Amino acid sequence: MNGKILIIGANGQLGSVLTTALQNRYGLENVIASDLRKQEHNHGIFEIIDATDYDRIQHVVTQYNITQIYHLAAILSAKGEVNPLQTWDINTKTLLNVLEISRLNHIEKVFYPSSIAVFGAAALKHNTPNDSYLNPSTVYGISKVDGENWVQYYFLKYGLDVRSIRYPGVIGYQTLPGGGTTDYAVDIYHKAVLKEPFVCFLKEDTTLPMIYMDDVIRATMELMEAPSEKIKIRTSYNIAGLSFSPKDVALEISKILPNFIIAYKPDFREDIAKNWPKSIDDSHAQIDWGWQPNYNLEAITKSMISALNDYYKKAV
Numbered sequence: 248m249n250g251k252i253l254i255i256g257a258n259g260q261l262g263s264v265l266t267t268a269l270q271n272r273y274g275l276e277n278v279i280a281s282d283l284r285k286q287e288h289n290h291g292i293f294e295i296i297d298a299t300d301y302d303r304i305q306h307v308v309t310q311y312n313i314t315q316i317y318h319l320a321a322i323l324s325a326k327g328e329v330n331p332l333q334t335w336d337i338n339t340k341t342l343l344n345v346l347e348i349s350r351l352n353h354i355e356k357v358f359y360p361s362s363i364a365v366f367g368a369a370a371l372k373h374n375t376p377n378d379s380y381l382n383p384s385t386v387y388g389i390s391k392v393d394g395e396n397w398v399q400y401y402f403l404k405y406g407l408d409v410r411s412i413r414y415p416g417v418i419g420y421q422t423l424p425g426g427g428t429t430d431y432a433v434d435i436y437h438k439a440v441l442k443e444p445f446v447c448f449l450k451e452d453t454t455l456p457m458i459y460m461d462d463v464i465r466a467t468m469e470l471m472e473a474p475s476e477k478i479k480i481r482t483s484y485n486i487a488g489l490s491f492s493p494k495d496v497a498l499e500i501s502k503i504l505p506n507f508i509i510a511y512k513p514d515f516r517e518d519i520a521k522n523w524p525k526s527i528d529d530s531h532a533q534i535d536w537g538w539q540p541n542y543n544l545e546a547i548t549k550s551m552i553s554a555l556n557d558y559y560k561k562a563v
């Protein structure tokens with residue numbers, strides 16, 4: 248890659264890990280991380296950007312001669328329901344700012360993350376196809392359907408090379424997610440390693456599509472590096488990792504930590520989850536740009552427990 252990458256939302260669950268991966272691949276000096284505030288873990292070039300501020304994004308794009316943008320800032324499904332209008336405003340305004348700035352500045356490539364939250368009650372629950380009818384039940388999901396259509400519009404109308412993936416629930420030890428319905432699948436490992444009981448906000452048998460962070464980062468980079476003619480879907484690609492329920496993870500954890508205790512206290516997030524797919528058909532991603540996940544539940548559990556053990560030992 249020639250040029251410079253701007254990451255908007257670099258301190259989020261995905262952004263923190265993706266920033267490091269992009270820095271390692273393209274060089275520290277070629278990746279500009281940005282978010283609402285600087286954090287201790289930020290290394291390399293960092294700029295404060297509130298993505299609702301068009302002029303601020305434009306300023307940074309000009310300052311660094313940016314050629315690619317990863318727009319990761321968004322309010323997720325559960326948090327989004329607390330203030331739906333604000334969520335709509337932030338999620339859609341920031342995307343339109345990025346698309347318009349990208350068009351006017353001849354940005355070469357843009358990445359836009361979508362989510363399994365685009366699916367609603369009308370979609371098939373098993374092996375949900377890429378081109379399902381989309382009637383999401385959350386404002387986050389509605390904003391992602393809207394976003395997918397906007398990115399396709401900018402591609403068709405202006406030739407802007409925007410690429411997108413519908414992420415399942417992301418599991419990683421590096422960062423804590425915030426405000427999602429799938430977040431339990433990260434929190435559960437923290438509690439298990441800390442030897443604390445875990446109270447799950449979903450029912451024990453609520454199965455959802457999930458994916459390990461290493462697979463997410465690889466998928467994102469593979470999609471962004473694929474030749475343009477291979478990208479046949481310009482709304483967003485389904486990708487699958489694996490599917491499991493809270494009971495499945497608890498069982499896998501107890502193979503390593505036999506004293507692990509879980510209780511179930513479903514709340515409003517169960518209502519969100521029950522409208523989402525149980526598993527995803529990602530055949531288009533497989534055929535078009537060769538997508539294949541690597542991690543199953545056993546591998547994820549071993550990796551999470553070992554990494555979090557190290558983390559909490561160091562933290563003591």
Ligand code: AKB
Nearest residue numbers: 323324362427428429
């Ligand atoms: C959420 O739970 O809101 C996110 C997602 C599936 O997009 N993790």
